[in-house]
Amino acid sequence: MKVSAAEQIQGIGIHANKYNKSSDAILSLISRSGFDSFRQDLAWNDIEVTKGHYSIPSKLEINDVLIKQASDHNLSPLVILGYGNNNYNAGRYPTTGQDIKAFSDYAKWVATRYKGKVPYYEIWNEWTVGTGMKGKGDIPSSDVYLQLVKETSIAIKSVDPSAKILAASMNPISPNGRRLDISDTAWFNQLIDRGIFNYIDGISIHPYSFLNADKSLRNPEYNIKKIDDFYNSIKLKNPKGIPIYITEVGVPTHAGLGGVSEEQAADFIVKYTILAKSKSYIKGVWWYDLRDDGKDSDDQEHNFGFYNYEFNPKQAVIAFTNINKLLKNMIITNVVIGESKSDQQVTVSLNDSAKNESHKIKWNETQLQQNGRFKALNLKTSNSDSMPVNYDENKLSRDVYFK
8 A cells, every 4th residue: 555645625515605704714724724725616596597597696705706816826626516497397306307407408508607616517416315405305316416516517527528427415424224225336336337437527525424323324434434345335336446535524522412522523534534535536625614503502503513613623623633734745654453352452553754754643443432212321522612722743632743
């Protein structure tokens, strides 16, 4: 194994139009936090308000500027194209040929506007679970999604051949479908059999596992192993070696079920970052998300941020910035994970290409400590209960050490 840790994209999800910050302030914050990419959507319904006419609405002007100025900060945008449009099928999923053509026309307009500025387009976001489509009807078949991907990919490539097309945004960690009667893995295999690899440059996945019934999969070591299993399972169907892009993953620091303390979140992120970087077929990881979406410590959706709602840094961003700085010139040469009860140590071997020095990162695999269903019984009930860790070049997280 020889994998350059610096080659993998390190990205973050953003909701720029909700931040009340200038474009330069947002881009500077993303860059100095250790990220080299950001992921945001340009929803179809916002771009094509009047049928057949495309424009950037005032509420998305900040998103538009971010994309255009990203390269000035050495950042590469990933743009999500998705969700329904009120002009077609009453805002439900595009299913007919006419609706799919309309979606691809919107995508082509976006790709034309940002030619050379957006290296990655993700076609839809979490099709299989109905994200952003609440109350918009049943989820269409994989055949419909394939046709959407095919026509949209062709449309984008016709104006920007260099753009990479990512699709699926599914969860290979979950054994069952959330809204479909098949798992996401089975759903994606249907797409493979129907030829999706002819139209995409990357498989996008969202391997959330913090509420997985199999508690071992909530740990970074087994989460990554499950992704390994998935990728190996499709290898014979993937002769081109289409890689994986983890376009969304995270752990919430809320006080409710499945929540973790800030130091637990930082610990997960450090370990996950190291292990993901050791996989040459994983080309990028985009964490969810830059800032907490709200102030309610009990609300899961308010507590995924690397920064809190006021943009004060949480332990996650301090640890993440530290680990990325450390890994800048590192080549990962080996990863060993003990599989017996007596040996659960993880050892990552590295070589510093700038100094020609060998190093190791070590930690003991331990179960992620999370809040239970009953708040009164939880040991940690809010972010303020976290005990800050002094991160440095030797102590990478609560129990991850560099030697």
